[in-house]
Amino acid sequence: MRLRKRQRALLVLLVVALVGGATALVLAALRDSISFFVTPSQLAAGKVEPGRRLRIGGLVEAHSIVREADGSIRFRVTDTAAAVTVHYKGMLPDLFREGQGVVATGVLSADGTFRAEEVLARHDERYMPREVADALKEAGYWQDTARGGGAGAGGDAR
Amino acid sequence: MTVELGHFALVLAFCVAILQAIVPLVGVARRDPVLAGLAPAAAAAQFLLLTLAFAALVRAHLADDFSVLNVYENSHSTKPVLYKFAGVWGNHEGSLVLWVWILALFGFAIALAGRHLPMSFLARVLAIQGLIGAGFLAFMLFTSNAFERLYPAPADGRGLNPILQDPGLAFHPPMLYLGYVGFSTAYSFAMAALLEGRVDASWARWLRPWVLAAWVALTLGIALGSWWAYYELGWGGYWFWDPVENASFMPWLAGTALLHSAIVLEKRGTLKNWTILLAILTFALSLLGTFLVRSGVLTSVHAFASDPSRGIFILALLLSAVGGSFALYAWRAPAMQGGPTFAPISREAALVLNNLLLGTATATVFLGTLYPLALEAVSGEKISVGPPYFDATFVPLMVPLLLALPVGTMLAWKRGDLAGVLQRLGLAAAAAIAAALLQLALVDPRAPLAALGFALAAWVVVGSLSELAGRIALFRVPLSHSLRRLLGLPRSAIAATIAHLGLGLIVVGITASAAGRVEKILVMRPGETTEIAGFEVRLVGISEVRGPNYTAERATFEARRDGQLVATLHSEKRFFPVERQMTTEAGIDSSLLRDLYFVIGDRNGEGWTVRLYVNPLVFWIWGGAGIMAVGGLLSLADRRLRVGAPARLPARGLVAGTRP
Numbered sequence: 001m002r003l004r005k006r007q008r009a010l011l012v013l014l015v016v017a018l019v020g021g022a023t024a025l026v027l028a029a030l031r032d033s034i035s036f037f038v039t040p041s042q043l044a045a046g047k048v049e050p051g052r053r054l055r056i057g058g059l060v061e062a063h064s065i066v067r068e069a070d071g072s073i074r075f076r077v078t079d080t081a082a083a084v085t086v087h088y089k090g091m092l093p094d095l096f097r098e099g100q101g102v103v104a105t106g107v108l109s110a111d112g113t114f115r116a117e118e119v120l121a122r123h124d125e126r127y128m129p130r131e132v133a134d135a136l137k138e139a140g141y142w143q144d145t146a147r148g149g150g151a152g153a154g155g156d157a158r
Numbered sequence: 159m160t161v162e163l164g165h166f167a168l169v170l171a172f173c174v175a176i177l178q179a180i181v182p183l184v185g186v187a188r189r190d191p192v193l194a195g196l197a198p199a200a201a202a203a204q205f206l207l208l209t210l211a212f213a214a215l216v217r218a219h220l221a222d223d224f225s226v227l228n229v230y231e232n233s234h235s236t237k238p239v240l241y242k243f244a245g246v247w248g249n250h251e252g253s254l255v256l257w258v259w260i261l262a263l264f265g266f267a268i269a270l271a272g273r274h275l276p277m278s279f280l281a282r283v284l285a286i287q288g289l290i291g292a293g294f295l296a297f298m299l300f301t302s303n304a305f306e307r308l309y310p311a312p313a314d315g316r317g318l319n320p321i322l323q324d325p326g327l328a329f330h331p332p333m334l335y336l337g338y339v340g341f342s343t344a345y346s347f348a349m350a351a352l353l354e355g356r357v358d359a360s361w362a363r364w365l366r367p368w369v370l371a372a373w374v375a376l377t378l379g380i381a382l383g384s385w386w387a388y389y390e391l392g393w394g395g396y397w398f399w400d401p402v403e404n405a406s407f408m409p410w411l412a413g414t415a416l417l418h419s420a421i422v423l424e425k426r427g428t429l430k431n432w433t434i435l436l437a438i439l440t441f442a443l444s445l446l447g448t449f450l451v452r453s454g455v456l457t458s459v460h461a462f463a464s465d466p467s468r469g470i471f472i473l474a475l476l477l478s479a480v481g482g483s484f485a486l487y488a489w490r491a492p493a494m495q496g497g498p499t500f501a502p503i504s505r506e507a508a509l510v511l512n513n514l515l516l517g518t519a520t521a522t523v524f525l526g527t528l529y530p531l532a533l534e535a536v537s538g539e540k541i542s543v544g545p546p547y548f549d550a551t552f553v554p555l556m557v558p559l560l561l562a563l564p565v566g567t568m569l570a571w572k573r574g575d576l577a578g579v580l581q582r583l584g585l586a587a588a589a590a591i592a593a594a595l596l597q598l599a600l601v602d603p604r605a606p607l608a609a610l611g612f613a614l615a616a617w618v619v620v621g622s623l624s625e626l627a628g629r630i631a632l633f634r635v636p637l638s639h640s641l642r643r644l645l646g647l648p649r650s651a652i653a654a655t656i657a658h659l660g661l662g663l664i665v666v667g668i669t670a671s672a673a674g675r676v677e678k679i680l681v682m683r684p685g686e687t688t689e690i691a692g693f694e695v696r697l698v699g700i701s702e703v704r705g706p707n708y709t710a711e712r713a714t715f716e717a718r719r720d721g722q723l724v725a726t727l728h729s730e731k732r733f734f735p736v737e738r739q740m741t742t743e744a745g746i747d748s749s750l751l752r753d754l755y756f757v758i759g760d761r762n763g764e765g766w767t768v769r770l771y772v773n774p775l776v777f778w779i780w781g782g783a784g785i786m787a788v789g790g791l792l793s794l795a796d797r798r799l800r801v802g803a804p805a806r807l808p809a810r811g812l813v814a815g816t817r818p
Contacts, residue, residue, distance in 0.1 A: 004496065004499050007499050007500070007502070010502050011510065014510075014511070014514060015514060018514050018515070018518050019518065022518045022521065022522055022551065022555065025522070025550060025551045025554055025555075026522055026525060026526075026551050028550065029526075029546065029547040029548075029550035029551045030529075030543070030547065032546065032550070033543070033544060033546030033547040033550060034530075034541045034542065034543050034544075034547065035541060035542050035544065036539065036540065036541050037539075037540030037541065037542065055540075055542055067760075067762050067763070069681070069763075070680075070681075071679050071680050071681045071762065071767050089679060090679060090769070091392065091393070091679070091757060091759050091767070091769045092759060092760060092767075094731070094739070094740035094741055094742055095739065095740065105542070105544070
């Protein structure tokens with residue numbers, strides 16, 4: 001039975017080492033690589049310091065899209081109460097257009113524009129990114145039709 | 159009419175499932191062979207009924223029966239036939255029909271193949287399968303009925319999300335579900351073993367083919383999904399650590415651990431409780447995946463529905479399945495007798511290390527996937543955990559796993575000789591160092607991580623091959639003797655080598671495509687030329703094309719190297735008028751060494767925004783996954799693992815003896 005005890009002690013030691021190592025990795029990673037979601041209103045209120053990784057969400061403001069010669073793009077994201085200018089170089093999602101709900105991940109620069117590394121739009125006509133819907137609700141602007149906004153009354157037939 | 163028949167069959171299947179869950183257990187408790195013997199018949203009946211229901215739904219989709227709500231919401235008369243068929247499971251309700259049908263398929267297969275199992279054990283396994291089926295059928299009938307009618311019937315449907323209109327969709331979900339649901343067998347076997355209060359090597363031998371089958375299917379399902387994401391989303395990547403991807407990856411990791419711990423149980427009769435726990439956990443993670451994907455807590459292309467009552471129902475199913483099994487485990491597991499001990503340096507210990515590393519990796523993925531959800535539920539704060547988190551946690555855990563892999567395969571059972579094994583791994587070590595040096599000297603001296611990746615891949619590949627070479631005494635005896643030895647090896651041994659080779663190739667693909675990817679975004683006008691990674695790329699022109707249910711802008715690119723035409727690529731931006739939606743079709747020229755991957759974006763003045771990628775060795779990732787699956791299938795074909803093997807054990811010696 002002594003052998004079994006030694007075996008168990010070794011196993012426990014190994015597990016403790018592994019779990020400890022993994023926890024350290026997880027904590028370090030969580031500190032550096034998570035991004036908080038903020039709304040344009042929160043940005044406008046100056047609640048966010050530049051340099052942190054963030055996700056912002058809202059609607060693409062009408063007539064705000066400017067395409068630069070180097071292939072990058074500028075547009076404003078609004079939650080109808082406030083808006084923030086986003087600068088992005090990369091491929092836009094298929095559903096990107098004015099009035100569309102988008103979520104952008106990136107960093108707020110010192111001049112107040114948001115440098116996006118990734119821009120996502122809702123996946124199809126029927127759904128709105130949940131964060132965007134919540135941001136719009138917070139700003140006091142929400143149409144239920146935005147969610148069921150596709151074609152027909154199928155969603156109501158249930 | 160067939161729709162009502164399908165609905166009726168679904169209701170009947172629900173009743174049969176309840177019978178299947180209760181009667182056999184009563185039969186076992188009362189030692190009544192008639193009641194216990196009802197289980198296989200019930201499993202067969204359930205399979206028949208669900209096949210009927212599934213066929214009825216397929217027929218409604220193929221026949222454009224828009225009086226069915228499910229067809230109306232997810233189909234359209236102009237949709238190509240393949241997508242009408244695949245669209246059956248391209249939505250919430252239909253995918254659940256597929257889910258329970260596969261569950262019934264597995265139940266039926268166990269009933270057929272398990273005739274050699276002890277009657278009480280088989281009855282209990284099938285009862286648990288029936289219980290799972292009853293839960294999901296109730297979920298479908300009460301919250302997500304695919305057969306709901308719509309009156310008056312609309313003239314045409316709303317169409318299917320265009321990014322799902324892809325051949326990959328025809329195969330990805332069924333494969334994934336075969337894997338997810340396949341692990342229900344492991345769960346049922348574990349629960350039955352706990353109810354019996356007995357776990358031994360033969361239990362592991364019964365379990366392994368089912369776990370293997372599920373694992374192969376899940377491997378292929380995940381690979382197909384990642385391939386689909388690669389060519390359909392147009393982002394140039396193959397894995398995004400998206401919660402939905404993680405939902406399928408967690409059961410895969412746990413299932414892989416289960417596969418390995420079952421070997422220890424089968425060969426050495428130890429790690430009993432751990433294997434049972436893993437079997438429960440693997441299926442629990444499959445259920446969690448279903449919950450995450452189907453409940454609408456995640457917004458993604460897979461979250462078809464965000465009806466909160468559904469989410470609560472699945473959550474209740476998940477909690478009762480996990481809670482019930484853990485309670486049973488806590489009650490019965492301590493009574494299990496421990497197996498024989500083993501030294502810290504032994505095959506058993508190596509497989510324990512494998513399990514610990516895979517388990518920890520699963521936990522980090524779990525945390526990264528669920529932490530944002532939990533935080534939002536608790537504090538309302540919205541965060542997202544992206545790829546950097548997983549790169550920083552999951553990847554470091556894979557390094558010791560890959561390091562230990564070839565060593566573990568060579569160690570002897572019970573007590574191994576580490577020095578001897580390391581000596582036999584000299585060639586693998588040399589290959590690893592050579593791979594690292596080659597990368598540093600020839601490709602990029604500033605990429606130590608890439609060098610590490612290639613070194614690990616070479617270590618795994620050459621190490622696995624050395625292990626096989628050692629077994630057949632390659633170059634130590636005449637070649638014909640080695641060949642005879644190779645043919646005489648159990649298939650599962652060769653299978654393990656092949657699966658580990660596949661893993662090595664995946665590591666090569668991941669490392670190369672992460673380190674060597676070249677990307678360029680620019681605005682190009684028709685006729686313009688640009689240069690990327692030694693290729694001269696010309697945008698020949700943009701034309702309008704018409705598909706069956708879409709129109710597209712098609713860009714034609716020519717890629718040249720040293721003036722020679724290498725490939726002509728077509729990238730499209732498709733517009734689907736029914737769904738009023740755009741999709742991107744990347745133009746891809748795939749080869750063993752590199753993929754050219756061109757995407758066309760929006761119009762920008764005179765030109766178009768285009769994004770060009772050169773992804774080296776990216777095909778190896780899917781190739782490696784395919785090879786892994788081949789390894790699993792080969793192991794499945796091992797005589798020893800055929801279901802009912804215990805009854806045939808004496809025969810096995812006979813057959814081996816008569817082999818030429």
